[in-house]
Amino acid sequence: MTHTSSNKHVALNIAVLTVSDTRDEETDTSGAFLVNALEADGHRLVEKRIVKDDKYQLRATVSNWIASTQVQVVLVTGGTGFTARDTTPEALSVLFDKEIEGFGELFRYISYTEIGTSTVQSRALGGMANGTAIFCMPGSTGACRTAWTGILQQQLNADHRPCNFIVHLKDSEAPPCDSRG
Template identity: 50%
Template sequence: MTLDESRTFIPVRIAILSVSDTRSLTDDRSGQTLVDRLTDAGHTLADRKMLRDERDQIADQLRAWCADPDIDVILTTGGTGLTGRDVTVEAHRDVYEKEIDAFGTVFTMISMQKIGTSAVQSRATGGVANGTYLFALPGSTGACKDAWDEILVKQLDYRHRPCNFVEILPRLDEHQRRK
């Protein structure tokens, strides 16, 4: 796992969706943490919204962003827990064409180092739809930092070796193209 300095950094366009019944954009620390980290890394904030824990509304927003050619990646924060109102994971899975199973596994491994067995309560997930990457992160600021710092900052950097999400981004929707 190295950074190949001979390759040019390619910024990606990232939309942030915070899911909460109690917060607004003005006090959304987790969403702001992701915004700060993605812009510090050289990526572009394509859009940012806040929605309540409503599965259909979340899925509709994800679909709208997946249909937008100016958005490459969607990060959601919040609604990944086990309570009755936590429906972000289900909304993501309503939209996914393919799930990135290892994302949740690697996130859990990282979380175990920080919070021990409490990591079992996280349902972080990732997937692909309509040529767009989607990642559902927990609502805690610490979890967002861990997901970004330990996984996403590397996988969203074209220079990361031996492989990364950016280099296959143009091929995510190749099955939809005419042959």
């Protein structure tokens, strides 16, 4: 397996959406973690919003980001559980051109080592739409940390080999993925 490095950082334009009926900018620790993490890794925050757990408001917000020429990645925290108010998967999966099945699968695998079988209640998911990667994760700061450090930090890094998501994003400057030969 070849592991070449481009040695060229690709700063992505990322939007962060917190799905919550109760959080505001002062109490949104999950959204704040994602903003800090993406900026620490050299990416750009395009916009951050908090939207109530309403599938039509969620669709409207994310649809605008998908249509935008500025947003390459959308990170969504919250609304992925099993309560009646948790509608993130139902709201956003219909917007996907392709689902990224591996994101939810890998998130639950990593999460299992941290919280055991409670991870079966996570409906984390990912998808691609109009050259925009969308990753939906649970609303806890710990879950966001798991998703970022265990998956997203590498997959949003142009130097990660053999593959990363940057080559699939609109206006990407990344070289194609290496063959797994």
